[in-house]
Amino acid sequence: MxxxxxxxxxxxxxxxxxxxxGMYGHESTAxxxxxxxxxxxRAEGSRLWDVDGNEYIDFMCAYGPNLLGYRDPEVEAAVQAQMERGDTxxxxxDVMxxxxxxLVGMLSHAEWAMFCKNxxxxxxxxxVVARAHTGKRKILVGRGVYxxxxxxCTPGPAGILSEDRGHIVYYRDQDPQSLADAVKAHAGDIAAVFATPFRHETFRDQSEPDPTFAREARRLCDIEGAVLVLDEVRAAFRLSRDGAWAAFGVRPDLTSIGKVIGNGQPISALVGAENMRNAAxxxxxxxxxxFSAVPMAAAVATLKIIRESDYLERLERMGQLLREGLAAQAVAHGFGLRQTGPVTMPQIFFADDPEMRLGYFWTAAAVRRGVYLHPYHNMFMNAALSEADIAQVLQATDEAFDLLKAQDRTQLPLEHPPVRGRLERAALLSA
Amino acid sequence: MxxxxxxxxxxxxxxxxxxxxGMYGHESTAxxxxxxxxxxxRAEGSRLWDVDGNEYIDFMCAYGPNLLGYRDPEVEAAVQAQMERGDTxxxxxDVMxxxxxxLVGMLSHAEWAMFCKNxxxxxxxxxVVARAHTGKRKILVGRGVYxxxxxxCTPGPAGILSEDRGHIVYYRDQDPQSLADAVKAHAGDIAAVFATPFRHETFRDQSEPDPTFAREARRLCDIEGAVLVLDEVRAAFRLSRDGAWAAFGVRPDLTSIGKVIGNGQPISALVGAENMRNAAxxxxxxxxxxFSAVPMAAAVATLKIIRESDYLERLERMGQLLREGLAAQAVAHGFGLRQTGPVTMPQIFFADDPEMRLGYFWTAAAVRRGVYLHPYHNMFMNAALSEADIAQVLQATDEAFDLLKAQDRTQLPLEHPPVRGRLERAALLSA
Structure with a gap:
């Protein structure tokens, strides 16, 4: 090879x-x-090349931003045109x-938008908007939710004071009863309830969007006068062309959106309902x-494709093909595979793999065969993926399963001992 | 006209x-x-055009980022080349x-760098690095410093809890005795002392970089074991090709740098001394x-120009020409003008103008004549400004002085009553 x-x-x-x-943050390979x-x-479409020239079909999509394919021609054209006029x-x-x-036209609950970077x-x-609106202090977030x-909110404790989180209250993520308990315990001082559209945390199985939880979160916020914040930074426009909970008839007061808005250009947004406008x-x-113009021009082009193309249906179809193919391969090789959450954002774990020896071996074998899969972070489908790509991926993963099956399981390396601790903490959160 | x-x-x-x-943040014209x-x-070189097609010689430089001129050809070429390979x-x-x-090679006190956006x-x-390094809590900052x-740290109180600043301690900006008092009052629990290289706050006269303050800040941090953070986000590379206090022999432990690194591409950095590496x-x-590559490629190109060109000497020469020209015009028209701080970052106020009626009238008249000056925020020189530009600017400002002189001072409009309050608060900080 x-x-x-x-x-x-x-x-x-x-x-x-x-x-x-040597590197820090979410793109560190430590x-x-x-x-x-x-x-x-470099990168193009569904493909990514590392500095040694190895080519990958990339399922991380820059940890989300790549929605339409790297260097999508329509978005790039908008970027070029704006760059010739000016950026910062x-x-x-006027593009702002x-x-x-x-954005306000596309998101049924949004009446205004503010743009930022990350x-x-x-x-x-x-x-800050929620505290300004309510005059209250507590922010309720799912435990372990990023x-x-x-x-x-950082998951890393170094340099963080207990006072930084003195008014952060944790509930059991995606659990209506736990949220109700937390609301009751802090009634009268709740500024906001944060939620993600579904569970999509590292080292954990994902959940599906849950109408029961969504409606209960809305109901509790209404009773309490708290602000419902839906954090769609990671999931925006991979579940829906509208907000992720719109299909349930649930309208958050505020929604954070990021990553995909400019298909890789640096822009994020907070959008909100009319009743939040004064506080905002x-x-x-x-x-x-x-306020730089180029990412906004990229976002206008990206949103147009979101509105007018079948990108979402293609994400879903390719995600389904990948999931079914991997499931069949796992069965054929005698492995248990947990593929959880929406097919457009795959998360894959091996059953009975408490130190991730199987997952690490298998994803490393895939990487060496030109398929960039992640052993513990959710992945992302992009609209440049073709059926031929998925076929090539499944060829590589089949070889990886073959290799894995040929290994003596007791001899598989334990590459990163801290991973065991992370898996155990994640299991506790889900227990 | x-x-x-x-x-x-x-x-x-x-x-x-x-x-x-309608708009928010530092670029709001409210x-x-x-x-x-x-x-x-659009923008090009020293010029900026508004949406009505009015052309300006722009002294705001996007509130700092434009160091070399908008769309500097060498930086743009680096941006284009990287964009063809990939960004996010x-x-x-490898450009990271x-x-x-x-950056580490250019900044004499820096041994490592971390990149971010703003x-x-x-x-x-x-x-966070300072608290991780010291295990202490207090952060000392100059009162009123951005x-x-x-x-x-936001200057806007809405939505901010007192707890958000429970361990922020204020000293009188640029005042060694006040800093010494604050250090004494919180000895044993000080994580960091923040400072800017000189005072450059809105609504206030600027100061010059002060070796006495710089050395005393370093000495106090050394005695106390606190981290000295020099915030050069606004001033970086407009005072020096090295850190702003390097000429005084003062080495901060951490320096925040922003705005100019990519000449308008979105990138900022925290750089630090060796003893901060583990905490970082x-x-x-x-x-x-x-971790996007395009802003980093822009930064490599920008730093090369900083190292190899006479951009800084040109900023200084044009800044000096502007200052001298305006001073002469003010005298000729019978106005007192306070031009403070380094000439590469001009700040201009009229004497005896407690509600900014003079400053507002004069800058508005300049804007209508194609010169974008700011009435209360420090301005920025860029390396695309030519002697011909400065001559054109001085022609416009001379007309603005003429107009102002012809006004009945008691009849000048008070456009924004809140400005008076801001000026008064700023005066209290300086008193």
Whole structure:
């Protein structure tokens, strides 16, 4: 096999000297199988090339932003046209108004939009809007749910004070009774209830969007006068062309959206209902690059494709093909495979794999065969994936299953001992 | 005169329906003279065009990011080349390592770099690194100093809890004795001392970088074991090609840098000394677009120009020409003008103008003559400004002084009554 990672290794050595830990944040490969490349050189459509020139069909999609395929021609054309006019200026371009109008037109619960850069900007802004609106303090979030990496929500405890979370209250994610209990315990001081459209956490099986939970969250917020914040940073436009809970008739007060809005251009948003407008107008939030025109032009082009193309149906069809193919291969090789959540955002674990020895071996084998799968983070389908791509993927995963089956399970390496602890904590959250 | 603002007015009406307050953040014109345009259509070099096609020589530079001139050809070429390969991918590009190496090579106190998007990302990250390093809680900041728009630091109180700032301690900005008092009062629990290289706050006269304050801040941090954070988000590379306090021999432990790194592409950074590396490695911070390759490629190109060109000397020469020209015009027209701080970041106030009637009239007259000056925020020189530009600017400002002199001062409009309160608060901070 021609797969090599020499250049990646050299870069990791150089990076270790000038970047803390060699890399940080969600794109760090520190906990991944050692074959996973850290550095990439280019991407096009469904394909990604690492710095050694290895080509992958990529199911991480930059951890979400790649919705339509890397370098989608229509989005790129909009980017080029705007770049020739200007990007970061002394004020916004008219495209900001157009973008807000279009987003508000597409999301049935939204009457206004504010733009920012990353998901954390939008979720943090939601806490401030909710507190300004209610005059209350408590923010209820699902335990173990990722809402970003600011002190109030980062999953990493280093450098975080207990006071940073003094008014963060945890309920059991996606559980109506636990939410009801938390609301009761803090009644009178609740600013907001945060939720994600379904469970999509690292190291955990996903859930499906649940109308019972969605409606109960809405009902409890209405009774309490609390703000319902739906965090769609990760899931937006991969479940629906509207908000994720619109199909249940549930309208959040605020929705944070990120990642896909500009198909990879840096932009996120907080959108809200009419009753939140005054509070949103009262707060002071900003960023040097929040009003840059190029990401907004990319977003206008992306939203047009979302409205007018069958991208979502293609995501679903390819996701279904992948899921069915992997399920059949797992059965044929005698492995139990848990594939959970919406097919457009796959999460795959092996049964009976408490230290992730199977999952690590299998995804590493897939990576060496040109398929970038993730052993513990949910993946993302993109609209550039073709049936031929999925067939190529399944060829590679079949070989990976063959290899795995040929291994002595007791001899499989335990690459990252901390993974066991993470799996155990995740299991406790789900127990 | 052909100056019109019809299209801007239409856009503001549309924006008011779909964006809270019609606009938010630092680029909102809500407090500016009513002639100031809110929306822009393009920019090139030293020039900016609003949506009505009015052309300006722009001294706001997108509130900082435009260092070399809008759409600098070398930076744009680097952006185009990287865009053809890819931007937001499943991991960083090798350009991230190159960028970190170059930044570390240029900043004498820096041994590592972490990249993010906006200034607030970098300053907030600094609080977490400092707390992780020291195990202490207090963050000392200059009263009234802008370090970003997160709950711990935003100047807007709406939606902010007292608990968000429970461990933020204020000292009198740029005052060694006040800092010494604050350090003494909280000795044993101080994580960090924040400072800006000089005072550059809205509604206030600026200061010059002060070696006495810089050295005392370093000395106090050394005695106390606290982390010295120099916030260069606004001033980076407009005072020096190295850190702003390097000329004084003062090495901060952490420096936040933003705005100019990519000449308008969205990227900011936190850089640090060797003794901060472990703490920086221990925290979890990230963002969907923090590892995008295009802004990093733009930054590599920008830093090369910073190292190899005379951009800084040109900023200084043009800034000096502008300052001298305006000073002479003010004297000739019988006005007192306070021009404070480094010439590369001008701040201009009229003497005896407690409600900013003079400043508002004069800057509005300049705007209508194609010169975008700001009445209360510091401005920024860029390297695309030519002597011919400055001459054109001084022609316009001379006309504005003529007009102002012809006015009955008692009849000048008071456009925004809240401005008086802001000026008064600023005066109290400086008293």
């Amino acid at each position: 021609s797969w090599t990672n020499l250049r990646n290794s050299e870069l990791k050595e150089r990076a270790a000297r000038v970047i803390p830990g 906990l991944l199988p050692s074959d996973f490349p850290q550095f990439f050189q 200026l002394t004020g916004p371009s 108004v157009t973008l807000a109008e279009q 998901g954390t900007d939008a979720t943090s802004m939601a806490t 809402h970003g990496a600011a002190p109030w 107008s009262s707060i002071f939030v900003t960023g040097s690059f929040w | 052909s100056w019109t603002n019809l299209r801007n007015s239409e856009l503001k009406e549309r924006a008011a329906r779909v964006i809270p307050g 407090l500016l003279p009513s002639d100031f345009p809110q929306f822009f259509q 991918l499943t991991g960083p590009s 390592v190159t960028l970190a190496e170059q 200034g607030t990302d970098a300053t907030s990250m600094a609080t 370090h970003g728009a997160a709950p711990w 490695s221990s925290i979890f911070v990230t963002g969907s677009f923090w």
